[in-house]
Amino acid sequence: MAGASLQKIYCWSIKLDRLFVHMASTEKGALRMGIRLDSTTDARGFFKGFYPNSELREDRHANRSLQRAVEATFSNGETQDGLDLDIACTPFQWSALKAIAKIPFGETRTYGQVAAMAGNPKGARAVGQAMGRNPLPLIFP
Numbered sequence: 001m002a003g004a005s006l007q008k009i010y011c012w013s014i015k016l017d018r019l020f021v022h023m024a025s026t027e028k029g030a031l032r033m034g035i036r037l038d039s040t041t042d043a044r045g046f047f048k049g050f051y052p053n054s055e056l057r058e059d060r061h062a063n064r065s066l067q068r069a070v071e072a073t074f075s076n077g078e079t080q081d082g083l084d085l086d087i088a089c090t091p092f093q094w095s096a097l098k099a100i101a102k103i104p105f106g107e108t109r110t111y112g113q114v115a116a117m118a119g120n121p122k123g124a125r126a127v128g129q130a131m132g133r134n135p136l137p138l139i140f141p
Contacts, residue, residue: 006053006054006055007026007051007053007054007055008026008027008054008055008057009024009025009026009031009047009051009054009055009056009057010024010025010026010057010058010059010062010063011023011024011042011043011044011046011047011056011057011058011059011063012043012058012059012060012062012063012067013039013042013043013046014067014070014071016070016071016074017074018037019035019036019037020035020036020037020038020039021033021034021035021070021138022034022035022036022039022043022046022047023043023063023066023067023070024043024047024050024051024056024063025062025063025066025086026086027062028084028085028086029083029084029085029086030063030065030066030069030083030084030085030086030087030136030139031086031087031135032047032050032087032135032136033066033070033135033136033137033138033139034046034047035137035138042058043056043058044056044057044058065083065084066083066139069083069138069139070138070139073138073139073141074138076105077105077106078105079101079139079140079141083139085136087135087136089130089133089135092118092120092123092126092130093130093133095118095119095120096114096115096118096123096126096127096130096131097130097134097140098118099114099117099118100114100131100140100141101139101140102117103141110124111124111125111127111128111131112124112127114127115127
């Protein structure tokens with residue numbers, strides 16, 4: 001498409017203990033993260049495969065709120081409400097993500113229990129698929 005501008009995605013990586021956490025955000029909010037034990041690539045290289053038609057820029061400032069949320073999760077298990085998000089998902093996937101965000105730190109639920117929390121008691125398999133596609137696993141653990 002002539003004259004169309006590429007979506008700008010701001011990337012950054014941090015190391016927490018032995019993990020590398022790659023983060024991506026847009027001007028609207030947190031977009032995606034990836035977690036690796038070893039990382040031989042920078043944040044832009046990590047996200048290039050996810051967003052091949054986007055302009056990827058390394059930018060710590062644009063990811064600062066996401067970084068704070070990740071650090072809070074690691075330090076005390078708290079998830080931060082009010083984090084701006086720019087994730088694409090179906091209404092049910094969003095319901096499942098909101099449901100898992102309500103599970104207290106250190107506790108678990110089955111996919112069936114999460115499905116019931118999300119308003120679809122028979123949606124356990126759909127919850128499994130939503131969790132597999134979770135773009136922010138440290139925000140929605």
